[in-house]
Amino acid sequence: MPTALILGATSDIAQAIARELAAKQYDLILAARNMNYIERIQKDIQIRYGVQVKPMYFDATSYEQHADFLKQTEVFPEVVVVCFGYLGEQKKAEANWDEAYQILATNYIGAVSILNLVAQEMEKRKQGIIIGISSVAGDRGRKSNYIYGSAKAGFTTYLSGLRNRLYTSGVHVLTVKPGYVTTRMTENMNLPKLLTTTPEKVAKSISKAIKKKKNTIYVKKIWWLVMIIIRCLPESIFKKLNL
Template sequence: MNKLPVYYLSVYYLKIYLCKMNTRKTVLILGANSDVAKQAIKLYINKGYYVIAASRNLKSLENFADENHLNKSKFEIKYFDATDFSSHQYFYDELSIKPNIVVYAAGFLIENQEALKNFDGTFEMMKTNYIGAVSILNIIASDISNKNLERIIGLSSLSGVRGRKSNFVYGSTKSAFTQYLAGLRQELNSRKVIVNVLVIGYINTKINAGLELNKNLIMEPDYVAKFIINAGTSFEIIPNWKWKIIYWILKLSPEFLVAKLP
């Protein structure tokens, strides 16, 4: 049997596949093992995006994909460590496809009293929530050869709106991240790349497990993920009208009132 036609047929279908991959929009989710990020993965796939899910915990992502019967032709899992800054350039260079959309969802939290006494924990929050984000997003934003880049979304927190005695260490990392994204938005404006920040309140996630939170204010991960998928052109996105009210109270209150808050 002549194998030559089979060879050319294989090349033909490979070209079709690569062509489809190049025309399909790609989302890179950094810190994809977070509960919100996992919900975003499902929503992006349902909307026809190709998703690159990047995290340190590959096994958890593989289990998540199996449990939710995700089509493995529509996403891939990559190892990414937000705190290993020296690996970030290599990670980006090795991506199979450069992204249209980037979501930074990595996060780490310890309680404030522990953070005051344990600098290792504080430094871990700094590295995960801010320094690692700046490291990888600088690399992505500086790649002017990626003409497809159209949006960068960062997940921040209302804890970063004002310094409060109950969470100012964690809040400072989120405040710094928000300010970085604000400047990055200005930097990328000439390239028509949109930068958004989700300023998020309490979510029913593993990062908040064990904390005493107001149940009337807790949001579910899938609810927050919808705001990621449907991000528009506004810089700050605040899921839930209750949290919008809290945001403006924090933003506009004089310091003597903020000082009385927990």
């Protein structure tokens, strides 16, 4: 059976992806910081789908431990999903370096640190799928979340370069831009229904995109149109908007 490694596996989106892949009979390595939570998820998935699930401790910002972490997976995974992320608070991050750093370190540096190692191994093996959960927030910076958005922009660009590099090795890289999703991350936000989806729909879209070898997906198609319009607005107009 193929194995999928899910990084940030306690995230609501990650849990839906884990169930989707388990239903397709993938064995799973679920990696996260909260071991009690991840062990509960492990038991639930094992019972429901009868696949092997290995829980592992993983902190995206403990860069120096990433090489050892990968060695300890024992089985090198065919699929790797980067699902961890930290939205943080924009206003706080403008004035407080620790908050700004945490946003950049989690969403960008942590992802680059672990995927650099994953990419080397997949390139050697000439197979593998890397899935990165990025964000439409990275498509254009706006005042309400440009520190998180700039980290996601960096991540999107990194994934694009990785896809280009690994193409000739037969390794596929999928960039996912979910739009608004009803998860712990957004529970205090008033999300517009038309632009909002569920973790289960994100997982289903990823499953289809893997099959079709898609490069980048917007989970709700309307986001593709919204972001084209937003990207086309001249800066002289965009800078005056309250976004």
